[in-house]
Amino acid sequence: MAERVVDRHNEYLRIEGVSKRFGDFAAVDNVSLSIYKGEIFCLLGGSGCGKTTLLRMLAGFETPTSGRILIDGQDMAGIPPYERPVNMMFQSYALFPHMTVMQNVAFGLEQEGVDKNEIRRRVDDMLGIVKLGDFAKRKPHQLSGGQRQRVALARALVKKPKLLLLDEPLGALDKKLREHTQFELINLQEQLGVTFVVVTHDQEEAMTLASRIGVMNKGQIVQVGTPTDIYEFPNSRFVADFIGSVNMFEGKLIEDEPAYVRIGCPELETTVFVSHGISAPPDAQVTVAIRPEKIEMSRTAPASGENHVTGVVKEIAYMGDLSIYLVRLPAGRLVRVTIPNVERHDERIVWDETVHLSWHSSSPVVLIQ
Amino acid sequence: MKQRGWFRGTMLALGLAFLYVPILSMIVFSFNNSRLVTVWDRDNSPTLRWYARLLENDQLLGAAWISIKVAAMTASGAVILGTLAGVVLTRFGPFRGRAFLSAMTTAPLVMPEIITGIAMLLLFVALEQAIGWPSGRGILTITIAHITFAMAYVTVIVQSRLAGFDDSLEEAALDLGAKPATVFFRITLPLIAPALISGWLLAFTLSWDDVVISQFVSGPGSSTLPMEIFSRVRRGVSPDINALATLMVLVVAVGVVLSTLYMRREEQRRLREERMAHNDGNP
Numbered sequence: 001m002a003e004r005v006v007d008r009h010n011e012y013l014r015i016e017g018v019s020k021r022f023g024d025f026a027a028v029d030n031v032s033l034s035i036y037k038g039e040i041f042c043l044l045g046g047s048g049c050g051k052t053t054l055l056r057m058l059a060g061f062e063t064p065t066s067g068r069i070l071i072d073g074q075d076m077a078g079i080p081p082y083e084r085p086v087n088m089m090f091q092s093y094a095l096f097p098h099m100t101v102m103q104n105v106a107f108g109l110e111q112e113g114v115d116k117n118e119i120r121r122r123v124d125d126m127l128g129i130v131k132l133g134d135f136a137k138r139k140p141h142q143l144s145g146g147q148r149q150r151v152a153l154a155r156a157l158v159k160k161p162k163l164l165l166l167d168e169p170l171g172a173l174d175k176k177l178r179e180h181t182q183f184e185l186i187n188l189q190e191q192l193g194v195t196f197v198v199v200t201h202d203q204e205e206a207m208t209l210a211s212r213i214g215v216m217n218k219g220q221i222v223q224v225g226t227p228t229d230i231y232e233f234p235n236s237r238f239v240a241d242f243i244g245s246v247n248m249f250e251g252k253l254i255e256d257e258p259a260y261v262r263i264g265c266p267e268l269e270t271t272v273f274v275s276h277g278i279s280a281p282p283d284a285q286v287t288v289a290i291r292p293e294k295i296e297m298s299r300t301a302p303a304s305g306e307n308h309v310t311g312v313v314k315e316i317a318y319m320g321d322l323s324i325y326l327v328r329l330p331a332g333r334l335v336r337v338t339i340p341n342v343e344r345h346d347e348r349i350v351w352d353e354t355v356h357l358s359w360h361s362s363s364p365v366v367l368i369q
Numbered sequence: 370m371k372q373r374g375w376f377r378g379t380m381l382a383l384g385l386a387f388l389y390v391p392i393l394s395m396i397v398f399s400f401n402n403s404r405l406v407t408v409w410d411r412d413n414s415p416t417l418r419w420y421a422r423l424l425e426n427d428q429l430l431g432a433a434w435i436s437i438k439v440a441a442m443t444a445s446g447a448v449i450l451g452t453l454a455g456v457v458l459t460r461f462g463p464f465r466g467r468a469f470l471s472a473m474t475t476a477p478l479v480m481p482e483i484i485t486g487i488a489m490l491l492l493f494v495a496l497e498q499a500i501g502w503p504s505g506r507g508i509l510t511i512t513i514a515h516i517t518f519a520m521a522y523v524t525v526i527v528q529s530r531l532a533g534f535d536d537s538l539e540e541a542a543l544d545l546g547a548k549p550a551t552v553f554f555r556i557t558l559p560l561i562a563p564a565l566i567s568g569w570l571l572a573f574t575l576s577w578d579d580v581v582i583s584q585f586v587s588g589p590g591s592s593t594l595p596m597e598i599f600s601r602v603r604r605g606v607s608p609d610i611n612a613l614a615t616l617m618v619l620v621v622a623v624g625v626v627l628s629t630l631y632m633r634r635e636e637q638r639r640l641r642e643e644r645m646a647h648n649d650g651n652p
Contacts, residue, residue, distance in 0.1 A: 082548055088540075
């Protein structure tokens, strides 16, 4: 997860209190966002969370019920899709089936009235960049899925948009190709300096592509932040649960000091010590979230007595690079622990063994909402 | 298995016989030398006598020419209007009166022809009295009347084709800077071309064999071929009508066979190319 620098002084797209209602249903509910020049911003959420509707409003295919969209300072209200400085890559790619690859890519430039030789040159350049130079004369149905995806990308990028909208850009590709294309996409974006707004339901895709992620749920933006922010410091139960896997325990605030807090969790039959302060009312009902890879598992008890429980291994899933353990605590709760398979002939912990689980006091995240 | 094969064969033969024996008998009798249609002249048949007679029959040939003109104009007019209606109904979202328009454009499909015919006749007569147009009834009035019902069929065909294709193609064109009119002519129209062609052919056929409506709105000297045939048959079927009908069947059969062969070849080409694409795009 490389953190790319976001230039926060250079706002390019501004969404101000945008809502889209279909009858009584709010597909997008009062969303405000700033997206900066040159970043890859991912809108991440499950199906029906409103991310695609938001994207379609940016492209001009839907009109906001209320709120404003400004691109480069210009209000987009009433501006039709064909006059916006924005291009979109469709989830289905939407390649024109009756045109060759070259004609597909040239279409947008023809609409601008670009000179014929210039069109030829720019199309050739663009096909070179996406490595499709040899396929210029092919029709879309004569291409594989990955090639089609690159044609769609070339067609959208050849117009040199300042802002490219991508709707599930990798959704139709198989896993291997997806990983490869992911990095190509980032390279291309850096090479051309275009601002990307990507819609995806795939958190892995969002984590690798994005400079910032906006997590959406029920039409609202729940959290905006870098992939690290979102993963390490989720601001709600929804985000913690949606991104990656997490163990969550209900608890009550027992000690609330500026430098640390202590939380009583009945499911853990112990208190959790967290080495940073939180802002919550006293006696608040909170949730402690601990990522499975941040829990240590051993046969011997750790030196410190704090943040330590014992349990019995109930399930082991061997994934190759790591193993997932489900450990049952005395209170009946299952805890998920992931251990990297570093050594080959390790004396691995097996089923029904009693183990000690512990975690560092900086690892738990305390969630109030 | 053997038993079932036998059963299937018989059923197939019976089914085909039900459909094609009447046509076959007509074809056979077109080569009959006898003046009486139903009596086979064993000694002098087969003969091409009636085909030769047909070529000398200016009245029938004239009627055939009128029919072709009317059918071609009808098909073209119906495709233009039907496409417009189809596009409006599928692409313009829910507008006021959409359901009404939808019902009204397809109503002629179920309207009895005889009523359409009477209504058309009354309208033309009233119009002529009111504004002097159309003056008299003839090819023009037949064409207009045919367009009104053929258009309904084209609308249905275009509508289903449009509903079947991904409207993100049109959105993509808009997104790439094409104005709506450009999108229609460069994207929508080429993509629904197959539907337009089949709509045109269907409208042509509908117009070609319509008798009832034509009967009401035709004038002197504008008898279409089916009208001509109909009026002759009323005086008794003459063998040259058999010859004419056989020629028409021949034209249709050749058309169907050619289009089937063409479509099969296209389909095979497409499949081959798709296979090629999946083999890493290398031919």
